[in-house]
Amino acid sequence: MPMRIIPDENQPSAAIEIPLEKPLPDYDLLQLEQPTPRDIDAILVSQGFRDLVDDARGILTELIAAPPSEHHESGEVLEIDLTPSPHPLEITQLTGAICPDDEETYRPGLWIVLLDRTAPPKSPLPESAQRRISAIAAGLVKRLQLA
Helix, strand or coil, rough: CCCCECCCCCCCCEEEECCCCCCHHHHCCCCCCCCCCHHHHHHHCCCHHHHHHHHHHHHHHHHHHCCCEEECCCCCCCCCCCCCCCCCCCEEHHHHEEEECCCCCCEEEEEEEEECCCCCCCCCCHHHHHHHHHHHHHHHHHHHCCC
């Protein structure tokens, strides 16, 4: 059950759905597969899951603030302007999700919506922002050890 990134059609934003694929003992999230969505509700309101969301928010904020690494076609890193400037991405939603799988079981997950504040309203998310969001989501999964 892989992570999904779903760009909005007429908005400069995208949703990220990250199902929890393995137990997370540090958050007391051990039995993740459940037979009904109602069983997931109890996980989403647990203190361990709330702690996971808090940690995810901190890591997301850090990843959004970090400048993207840019590479030249030769593979060499380009010089980066180190002048602080706000990144155009903004977290507009970070919450729990009920993620169904192909075997009619459910897992808890994270649901995140990121908005590109610099893109025109009612326009699709720019390709560069989509790539950045993918990198941020992958970084979050890695840092939280969700997969």
